[in-house]
Amino acid sequence: MIRRPPTVVCYICGREYGTKSISIHEPQCLKKWQNENNLLPKELRRPEPKKPEVRTITAKGFYDLEALNEAAWTSAQSQLVPCTTCGRTFLPDRLIVHKRSCKPKSAK
Numbered sequence: 001m002i003r004r005p006p007t008v009v010c011y012i013c014g015r016e017y018g019t020k021s022i023s024i025h026e027p028q029c030l031k032k033w034q035n036e037n038n039l040l041p042k043e044l045r046r047p048e049p050k051k052p053e054v055r056t057i058t059a060k061g062f063y064d065l066e067a068l069n070e071a072a073w074t075s076a077q078s079q080l081v082p083c084t085t086c087g088r089t090f091l092p093d094r095l096i097v098h099k100r101s102c103k104p105k106s107a108k
Contacts, residue, residue, distance in 0.1 A: 010072060049079055051075075052075050092096070
């Protein structure tokens with residue numbers, strides 16, 4: 001059985017990164033998020049995501065990566081905005097693109 005290296009989920013974008021590179025990624029991701037959020041119309045702007053505070057330490061003295069990743073994933077998913085027509089969720093910048101082609105379901 002091949003063991004994958006441990007990864008950490010970014011609380012902003014929801015992607016997985018290595019335990020060493022997450023500290024480099026998060027500040028850059030937050031800056032990108034802030035820039036993109038400022039370009040959105042006022043009604044689609046979101047409050048800045050907060051880093052989840054999960055500090056469960058295992059018996060061996062390590063952080064519980066599973067609990068940390070679950071909290072980060074939940075944080076990333078909470079930033080999604082539902083479409084008013086179909087109810088699907090999108091990142092705010094992608095919702096604008098989606099609304100161009102989203103049509104209400106016609107009654108058959």
